[in-house]
Amino acid sequence: MSLHDDHKPRISRRTFGGAVGAGAAAAAVGLPATEAAASTHPAPKERPFRAAPDRRPSRRPNILFILGDDLGWADLSSYGSPHIKTPNLDRLAREGVRFTHSYAGSATCSPTRFSLYTGRYPARTKGGLAEPIADRTVGLDPTHPTLASLLRGVGYSTALIGKWHCGYLPDYSPTKSGWDEFFGNFGGALEYYSKLGLGGEYDLYEGDAEHKDLRYYTRILTERARDYLHRDHDQPWLLNLNFTTPHWPWIADGDTEESAEIVRRVKAGDKSALWHQDGGSVAKYTEMVEDLDRSIGEVLRALKESGQEQDTLVFFASDNGGERWSYQWPLSGEKASLQEGGIRVPAIVRWPARLNGHQVSDVPHFSPDWTATLLELAGARPHPAYPLDGTSLAGYLLRDEELSERDLFWRVRGERALRRGDWKYYQGKSGKDQLFNLAEDQRELADKATDEPKKLSALRAAWEQTNSGLLPYPA
Incomplete structure (x- = not known):
């Protein structure tokens, strides 16, 4: 594989090939291989993608869909970060496929979630016009089909753990839009300990009822996800695991004094407190991303312990580009912009039963494509009155089919x-x-x-x- 001056791997759209190790990651962002080697693994031998028809047929996959929040395209060591170490996500990439041209459905939180949950452009619905949702007047219409409702219709159990950000009670909720279970926050941001949201409201719920837990939020979500995976499941399942990390405020596990100061400001009526414009640093951001990586590692270990790893499709991505402390070289722009840095995101898929590891793809795609892909893999059909804007990648991933060029x-x-x-x-x-x-x-x-x-x-x-x-x- 040759690299052009602007560091874009030139790989056939029909093939995967390459590595997620130090040399490939460094070259992809213009870093010397030695600079990235400390935080990545040696590059395996590159090979073109091949579907695996010789593998045993898999039942419909369980789906573990993990989202980071405001994580930049190059914030993982497998994507070239010179200072952030993400060994668990790097391992996930080595065991599956790492995408270099994966895009969010929009440049901010809630419209991207609309595009993922519906498989359609955010502006197909009124709630998707908010960029992002900041009040209680709009949300994801409960009558609109979603990934969860369509999968539930073909026998999946469905759960969402973490950030929803597609509308507030009493009119909008994951449990009104196809998820059997919900544990998490409704708004776009919350203080990691107190669970106070942008309006000063308490924002941690189990189902549609408040749930009190003042521990660090990432710990709570990780624990809940592990518990879900350790259950006895008698049917395939969809788990949307939506972390708020590394979204502001810039508070890592143990930063109780910083948390208390932000809470004081929120309670005093400072509506900008959670934005934390006077806080954070590269070091603090690094700490938060590495904590996210450790947490995902715990979840993946729980999946393995449960005996479901082989038949579970795990997908990881960010909901949009990074901001402030994020590392995005060589992309321009950041969250809220439609430049590459605002919409191109890290994305990894692993499905041991069907996909080979040590692969990298440069096929351009975006969030609604994964909705279409997961529906096809689960044997579900979109509602005819709500046609998808996404294109399924299943044929490309599993049958070596050409993915035709589209907009x-x-x-x-x-x-x-x-x-x-x-x-x-x-x-x-x-x-x-x-x-x-x-x-x-x-x-x-x-x-x-x-x-x-x-x-x-x-x-x-x-x-x-x-x-x-x-x-x-x-x-």
Whole structure:
């Protein structure tokens, strides 16, 4: 495999090949291999992807879908971080497939979750227009089919542990949208010990009732997930495990004094306290990400102990790009932007029964594709009145089928983007149309709009056509 000057691995869209070790991760972000070697494992021999028809047939998989919160594209050591060590997620990548061009469905928390839960563009629904949801007037309509409700319809048990952020009680809740069980928080952020949310409300629930537990939140979610996996399951299951780590406030396990100060400010009416603009550091962020990695390691060990590892598809990703302390080189932009740093995320899938390990894919895809993929693998069909915007990757992953080129579309207030193959059309808040070749310029600095006017026009027209079928933003 050769590497171009802009560090993008040139891999066939039909094949996986490569490594998640130090050399590959470092090259992907322009670091010397020796600089990343301390936090990664030696690179296995690269090999092209091959479906595994010789493997024993697997029953419908259990699905463990893990989301980090505001985790940047290169915040894992297997993605090139020179200072953050994530051995458990690196191991998950070695045992499965690491994606280098995986995208969130949007640039902030709740619209991405809408896109994942529905398999559709966020702007198909009123609640998805909030970027992100910050009040109690909108949410995911309980009558809208979801990944959970459709899987439950074909015999899956369903649970969501962690951050929901798709609406508040009494009108909106995971238990109203297809999940049999819910334990977690409704809002977009909470203080890790007190569980106080952005409005100063207590925000930890079991089902639709408050649950009191003042321990560090990541510990609680990890414990709940382990308990779920250790149960006796007599049917396949979906577990959405949505951590809030490493979302602000920048509080690691043990930072009780910092927690107490933020709580004091919240109770005094400081509505910006949880934003924690006067806190955090690279070191603190590193501590939080590494704690997330340890927690996921505990969950994966529980899965193995339960005897379900072989037939469980584990997927890990972030809900959008990172911010402030995140490491995203060489991408530009961050959370809330449609530049690459705002929407490209780390993503890993492992399914021992069906997928070989030590593989890397550069196939561009986004959150709604995983909805379509999981529905197909589970034997569920989308509701005909709510067609999916995602494309299933099952044929590509399991049957070595060509994944035809298609458009990936994004829209947020003041920005627009569309990716087709290596080309990306982008319009930022300046209103200027720009065109980038991501194969040569992942950093989005070499604007080809003047050089490629026909391509720019075609991609802009495609964006306009898709946008015309979506709900407008409220005035």
